[in-house]
Amino acid sequence: MIDYQPLYNVLIDAKADAWADMLPQQLASAFDPARHGNFAQWQALVESVPVLPASQRVLDADAVQIGSFDDLAATAPGSLAAFTPSPAITKTAKKQLEDQLKTLSPWRKGPYDLFGIHIDTEWRSDWKWDRLKKHIAPLKHRLVLDVGCGNGYHCWRMLGAGARMVVGIDPMLLNVMQFQLVRKLYGEAPVYVLPLGIEDLPYGLKAFDTVFSMGVLYHRRSPIDHLLELRDCLQPGGELVLETLVIDGGLGEVMLPEDRYARMRNVWFLPSCETLISWLKRCGFKNIRLVDVTTTSIEEQRSTEWMPFHSLKDFLDAENPQLTCEGLPAPKRAIVIANSA
Numbered sequence: 001m002i003d004y005q006p007l008y009n010v011l012i013d014a015k016a017d018a019w020a021d022m023l024p025q026q027l028a029s030a031f032d033p034a035r036h037g038n039f040a041q042w043q044a045l046v047e048s049v050p051v052l053p054a055s056q057r058v059l060d061a062d063a064v065q066i067g068s069f070d071d072l073a074a075t076a077p078g079s080l081a082a083f084t085p086s087p088a089i090t091k092t093a094k095k096q097l098e099d100q101l102k103t104l105s106p107w108r109k110g111p112y113d114l115f116g117i118h119i120d121t122e123w124r125s126d127w128k129w130d131r132l133k134k135h136i137a138p139l140k141h142r143l144v145l146d147v148g149c150g151n152g153y154h155c156w157r158m159l160g161a162g163a164r165m166v167v168g169i170d171p172m173l174l175n176v177m178q179f180q181l182v183r184k185l186y187g188e189a190p191v192y193v194l195p196l197g198i199e200d201l202p203y204g205l206k207a208f209d210t211v212f213s214m215g216v217l218y219h220r221r222s223p224i225d226h227l228l229e230l231r232d233c234l235q236p237g238g239e240l241v242l243e244t245l246v247i248d249g250g251l252g253e254v255m256l257p258e259d260r261y262a263r264m265r266n267v268w269f270l271p272s273c274e275t276l277i278s279w280l281k282r283c284g285f286k287n288i289r290l291v292d293v294t295t296t297s298i299e300e301q302r303s304t305e306w307m308p309f310h311s312l313k314d315f316l317d318a319e320n321p322q323l324t325c326e327g328l329p330a331p332k333r334a335i336v337i338a339n340s341a
Contacts, residue, residue, distance in 0.1 A: 002180065007192050010165050014143055016207035023194075030173075030195040042104065042177040049100055049184055052089055052115060057186055059160025062126040064153060066185045067115035089115050104178050106307040109150035114185055122307035124300045125153045128214065128243065132335050135291040137239050139163040142209035145233055148216035151178035152193040158212075159191045167208075168193040169200070198229050205233050214243035215333075223269050227283040234340040240285065245270045246293065246334040251278060255328070262315035262324045262331060273334050285338035292335040 004027065011020040033040045058065035068088050088094075098117050101107075110121030140162035146155050149168030152175075158166045170176060170193060179193035198216075211233050213226070220226040230240055247255045249272035261267035271279065273290055280288050298321075301312040312331070317323040322330050 002183065002192070003188075004192065006190065007165070007167065010143065010190075011207065014207040016202075016205055018202040019205060019207070022202065026196060026200060027194065036173050039173060039177075042174070045100055045103055046177060046181050046184060049097065049181060050093070052093070052097070052185060054115075054185060054187060059156050063111040063113045063118070064156045064182070065113040066182070067113070101181065102306070104174065104181060106309060107151065107178065108175075108307055109153040110306075112153070112182065114182070119306050120304040121153075122301060122304060122311055125150075126157075127300050128333075129154060129157050131292045131294060132241060132243070132337075133157075133161070135289070135335070135337055136241055137210065139210060143167075143207065145169070145208040145211045147198050147211065147213040147230065147233075148219075149175075149193055149212075151175045152182065152191065154212065154214070155179075155191050155193060156182075156186075159189060163190075163210075165190040166192070169196045169198065171195060171197045198226070198233075201229075201233060203232060206235055208233050208238060209235060210239045210241065212241045212243075214241070217242065217244035218267050218270055221268050223271070224279060224283065227279060227285075231283055231285065231340050236340060238340050240280075240338045240340065241335070242276075242280075242338070243333055243335045244276070246273050246276060246332055247329055248272065248332075250274055257326070257328060260326055261328060262312070262326075263310075273336075276334065276336060280336065280338050284341050286341055288336060288338040290334060290336050294333055296331040296333055 008020045008023065053068060054066050055068050056065065094116055097115060101114065101117060101119065106122065107119050108122045109125045110119050111126065112119040139158055141164045144158050144163045144166045146158065146166060146168040149155055149170050152168050155166045155168040173195050176193050176195045183189065211230050213230050217223050217226055234240060247253065247270050251274040253272040254275055255270040257267055273293065277288050277290065296312060298313045303309065303311040315325055316330055317325055317327065324330055
């Protein structure tokens with residue numbers, strides 16, 4: 001069971017008392033077994049995972065690494081030179097842990113190396129982190145919010161970059177349970193993933209130094225409302241890190257898929273970069289910088305043993321990978337950084 005009291009204390013210190021007061025009831029409601037048929041099974045699985053001797057924790061490498069020296073040396077040779085050697089867990093314990101981790105499949109965000117088990121996730125989320133980390137304000141001592149954080153991979157990278165505390169929110173309960181299992185292996189840490197959406201946060205929060213929203217905007221029916229919600233979470237002068245799907249084009253150009261986009265039903269608005277910047281200006285952001293535009297490759301998003309279902313390759317036109325299977329422009333993602341006024 002995760003102790004949320006340190007989170008409540010930090011929220012109170014950040015003058016986010018309104019959320020600290022309502023959050024216990026929000027969590028109780030979100031974790032109600034009646035709301036999700038698999039929750040009781042997932043919770044029992046996480047509780048059954050033993051506390052393993054994690055003598056090494058590495059949060060600044062491509063994979064989030066937790067385990068003993070011998071465990072991690074097998075999956076990430078060369079990254080542990082500064083650590084004191086320690087014995088690996090037994091083969092029986094490793095096999096049991098691997099089975100438990102696979103029960104929580106599919107794993108979409110990562111990668112992770114956990115006690116010698118390499119979780120090759122659908123997304124190479126470390127590539128996205130590499131594209132943005134040199135452009136953002138240093139996270140050291142910052143209170144950070146990660147909206148739509150999935151299983152918390154980037155939350156761990158933010159903690160590894162020195163954040164004082166990281167709060168991730170994601171309404172998909174499976175993602176939250178994956179995070180809870182990883183956190184149990186890691187041990188106590190100032191990082192939390194909550195089964196909530198941004199609409200569950202109280203108005204006027206203005207508590208966070210940095211807010212990330214990556215891969216969320218195009219899922220919102222009102223992108224302007226989402227940008228205003230993000231601004232509302234930031235302290236004055238705080239930094240927004242926004243990553244979203246975009247299209248080529250000039251100011252005012254936006255694509256609104258009629259039905260599906262790359263087989264996803266819940267994709268609403270794909271703006272051009274100029275249009276996205278104009279939206280941010282309209283919402284009161286300043287110091288807006290477009291720092292990266294990258295076409296998503298089938299090497300960055302793909303099916304794996306840990307996510308064996310269809311992935312990007314299956315969503316593109318078989319004869320022209322510049323198009324989706326619906327004949328629309330293939331996924332291209334932009335990273336924009338801005339500050340609240």
